[in-house]
Amino acid sequence: MSETIYSRAYKLLVTAPPLAWVTVFLIAPYAFLFCFSLWTVESQTIVHRWNLNNYRQLIQNPVYLQVLLRSMRIAGMVTLISLSLSFPLAYFLSFYASARKELLYQLVIIPLWVSYLVRAYAWKTILGTDGVLNTLLMYTGVVNHPVSFLLYSPFAVVLTLTHIYTPFAFLPIYASLEHIPRNLMEASQDLGASRMRAFWTVIFPLALPGALAGATFAFVLSLGDFLSPLLIGGPSGIMISNVVVSLFGAAYNWPLGAAISLCMLLLVVLLLAASERIEKKLSFR
């Protein structure tokens, strides 16, 4: 990247506004989040008394840990399934799809930007006892009465979140596959490797950074999701973010909610940092 000399004023003018905004609307809120997490609630009002009660509660009360673990399990499943769906797809697009590559890429991207709500709702109509899937199953005689576990269960949450976040996982995997020089496959075959071996020893290692990024996206976004659980999760599908939502709503305990949010924020940031570290190590440019 070539250096062009810009005046001090120019540089100041371009850095100041976004920097200011980021300070006010990103850093300050997180700071407040931190402060709130150290306060407490007494008789329906937030009291600005500094204490670590919230964190103590999180550690001691097993309920929170349970929900967190369930959330991580769900997020983990979503990540695994998303990866297994998107990796072969990305590989197919990158290495085999020559003529239709552009079109197919667009087709994968489109669901990504089309209303979360629409997609989650679609599953609600499909999975319900009166839904498309059930009536289809009954119509074809596979079952005699509607299958009830489809909706309002962790299963439904995993299914919906996978549907929503698979394109998210796809993007970085596709990008890293595209960066692989095409003649590497040929070179490895030329040297005597079978197609299989060529894939595992050359393509896969080079696609790993992308896969890791995709996995991180899928995991982090799934973990923090609260809309799908509310819509189709039912009582058994509650995730950690739902707990936070209720703490900011009916259960009225902002400080505790802030504490959980802060923990989530830290977890996400840690995951992103770790992921980036590893990606850098695995990348050979």
Added chain:
Amino acid sequence: MSLPAAVSESETLLSIRNVAKQFGSTAVLRDISLDIAPAEFLTILGESGSGKTTLLRLLAGFAHPDRGEIWMAGQRLDTLLPNQRAVNTVFQNYALFPHLSVFENVAYGLRAKKVRSAEVRPRVEQALAQVRMSSFEQRRPSQLSGGQQQRVALARALINRPRLLLLDEPLSALDANLRREMQIELKSLQREVGISFVFVTHDQDEAMALSDRIALLRAGELEQVDTPRDIYNQPRTAYVAKFIGQTNLLRGRLESGIARCGPIEWPAEGPAGEAVFSIRPEAIRLAEADSSAVRFRARVCQQTFGGATDLLQVECGGLSLTVRVPSQGELGQEQVFGFLACNAVRVMEAGE
């Protein structure tokens, strides 16, 4: 037009028989037949679009001939997959594996064949020593210069002891000095290793410097396959004469043993009729009192100093000729030039 290639040894390593290849509606290779001898350095020379890379890929196994067959050492080659062939390739951009060290890159082929670790190490060390890259074992390709990457690519290919090594314009990315250096190295490496090299390039100087034989490819057909000396001194077609080195192409007629081009005549053999002759600029000299030379008087239009030699543009009865003479002071307007009749080579033109 199919030209059987002359091979001096009775044994042939590789035999390309009437191979043709089409991509879509374009015929990239038409009816190619070529034999390659063991331990031969053969260069496939041609412009871009001549089909030379396609021919190489057919040998490597990354493309299949639409017609014809390829045989190697008595067995059918073109039906084998790339990883089944005793053929290895040095790719144009080296295609080194960025995530593996130099050592692992070179060892790749051995590992693919499940060679024991104990055996891998000494073989890799030997291969690297052969290309003088021993101290770079643990480096990554991104840390190497172009020339170094090239040597690693060579080692990586040669360690598998192929019977045939294919090189796809490997020197094109290097600067002039490095190129010359690598040419010398390649040539001596080939002698040392003793296997056949098939080298693809568009650079005729390179071809002439390196090859035992040159196969000149034009628009999917072999124009000529000969040693560098023969292809230079005895070009078969006008295209060959022009592509390799500089030449003068004189059009005229041959009748009753006399070739006539403009005001110049000389005794020549061959069927009567329209004829094109190729005379190399250095074959024309300032005339001496040599009776066997064909003489003609010409006007010197331009004289360009070129170090050891001068390049002259001369004009003679409507003919424009390029003459290369030892460097001398400025020549007068009119000069007498001469050449030996045997240096006027009759060449075919396209369509003949």
Added chain:
Amino acid sequence: MNESNPRVPRWLQIHALLVFAFLYLPIVALGVYSFNGESVGGFPPRGWTLRWYRMLAADDTLWATVGNSLLVAAAAVALALLLGFPAALALDRTSFPGKAVFRRLVLLPLILPGIITGLSLLILFVTAGLKLSLLTIALGHGTALMSVATTELFAGLQKLDRAQEEASLDLGASEWRTFWRVTVPNLKLSIIGAALLIFTLSMDEIAVSFFLIGRDNTLPLEIWSRLRRGITPEINAVSTVIFVFSLLMIVLWYRLRTRDQRQQPGLAAIASAGE
């Protein structure tokens, strides 16, 4: 021309097909059922009606929220571009202590779950005494989508021929003039693309808006509250409309983007800048 893989492994093709089916069938089903004669989603769909669309057209409450969403989206586009452009310039052309941190912060809302962005902003507004309304939603969208603007514009800046700006400066033009006469026109496609994208994302946004909602609903939030009350087939219709609308926007955005030849995922581009 790659002939070394003439045969695509069957299973790979089938897999791709299945994944596309998985991604699209639910939405297609939704669309099909928006014309369904019966009010619930039975199989096979019975009847064929435009009733739900007619209901949709007459639904004034919903249209009011559409208006709200448009306002918010417009504000979000303005905000995101006004902030994202300088941010992209800053990342592309300056270096200052903390630039890497700045870059990460700007990009954070892209990958951070909406709840965290939403909640933290909620706390900010409450502490500052700002009443929740469409304004707070707009501020939230602006903050969250600024990262999208930055990414898009940064990618555009990377493709920009620096020599043009240098020529302009060399000829005596001020930086301001150079910016408006050289930089911006060259980035036209990027700017329009970013605007399209931000607009669409804002119209669909729900996670952040959820926490910043005041008296007035945006379209997604209105749909959401109706969903909580129960399914009505009218929602099928509105979802289909939203889908088609978003589809058009995204296709348009993509066409614009590929007009610039190379496509490069913005995040990867930014990642290499700060280093």
